[in-house]
Amino acid sequence: MLENILAHKEQEIARAISTNAIARLMEEIRSAPAPRDMLASLRQSTHKPALLAEIKQASPSRGVLKEAATFDPAALAVAYTEAGAAALSVLTDHRFFGGSLDHLTQAREASPLPVLCKDFFIHPHQVYAARAAGADAILLIARVLAPARLTALYHLALNLGMAVLVEVHRPEEVGPVLDLNPALVGINNRDLNSFHTDLSTTARLRPLIPPGPLVVSASGVSTGEHVRYLTAQGVDALLVGEALSTCTNPVQQVQRLYGKDKEECLDGQSQNLD
Numbered sequence: 001m002l003e004n005i006l007a008h009k010e011q012e013i014a015r016a017i018s019t020n021a022i023a024r025l026m027e028e029i030r031s032a033p034a035p036r037d038m039l040a041s042l043r044q045s046t047h048k049p050a051l052l053a054e055i056k057q058a059s060p061s062r063g064v065l066k067e068a069a070t071f072d073p074a075a076l077a078v079a080y081t082e083a084g085a086a087a088l089s090v091l092t093d094h095r096f097f098g099g100s101l102d103h104l105t106q107a108r109e110a111s112p113l114p115v116l117c118k119d120f121f122i123h124p125h126q127v128y129a130a131r132a133a134g135a136d137a138i139l140l141i142a143r144v145l146a147p148a149r150l151t152a153l154y155h156l157a158l159n160l161g162m163a164v165l166v167e168v169h170r171p172e173e174v175g176p177v178l179d180l181n182p183a184l185v186g187i188n189n190r191d192l193n194s195f196h197t198d199l200s201t202t203a204r205l206r207p208l209i210p211p212g213p214l215v216v217s218a219s220g221v222s223t224g225e226h227v228r229y230l231t232a233q234g235v236d237a238l239l240v241g242e243a244l245s246t247c248t249n250p251v252q253q254v255q256r257l258y259g260k261d262k263e264e265c266l267d268g269q270s271q272n273l274d
Contacts, residue, residue: 057098
């Protein structure tokens with residue numbers, strides 16, 4: 001699956017470069033709103049761990065989560081904000097996740113929260129495009145980037161004023177990521193080859209990350225028990241996507257996740273994320 005995604009991403013980037021040069025994106029960036037401080041927002045969250053709530057229409061493992069006719073990034077951004085999210089994550093990959101940079105722009109305009117652009121970043125053009133669309137932060141996946149490219153994209157994003165969530169999934173990825181001295185480190189519980197989810201990934205990798213960066217555990221969080229388990233691992237934030245996207249009432253679902261309501265999601269769709 002990961003190979004298919006990256007192969008398609010190369011083609012997508014080539015088309016984007018041919019239609020929207022970096023020089024034009026730089027002009028858009030100069031007129032874009034200043035980036036919001038994602039680190040500060042996560043640190044000041046009323047929920048502990050902080051909630052990074054994700055907006056996405058589909059996923060390769062689950063298919064369509066919301067039909068296009070009912071998928072409303074702005075409305076979801078408002079609901080997640082009301083639920084106490086500290087930040088938003090917007091899936092912008094179109095081919096495999098049904099996303100777009102327009103979704104990110106809509107979400108950011110509807111909410112005062114900082115917004116993470118979640119995509120498979122492999123080229124500088126994507127970083128410029130994300131900032132031009134209003135992204136306050138981007139996701140970089142160590143698994144898909146050689147160390148030199150990871151470093152280049154990381155510093156480009158910082159130079160554009162964005163925060164960077166650098167994601168690891170395997171122990172051998174942690175060292176090169178820590179060499180960046182990152183402020184945000186993500187642990188993805190989902191294997192991007194098989195899309196199988198295992199929360200113990202966070203338990204294995206969290207001890208390898210020294211004090212300093214905020215640590216975000218991502219994927220597979222759908223119950224209060226999951227939240228308690230990951231909290232015990234010492235993470236600072238949780239990135240929750242499908243458990244919110246498949247519920248009709250995100251505010252109530254957040255209350256359930258954080259122990260303010262003992263019942264689980266009434267939809268029953270967010271329980272089996274593997």
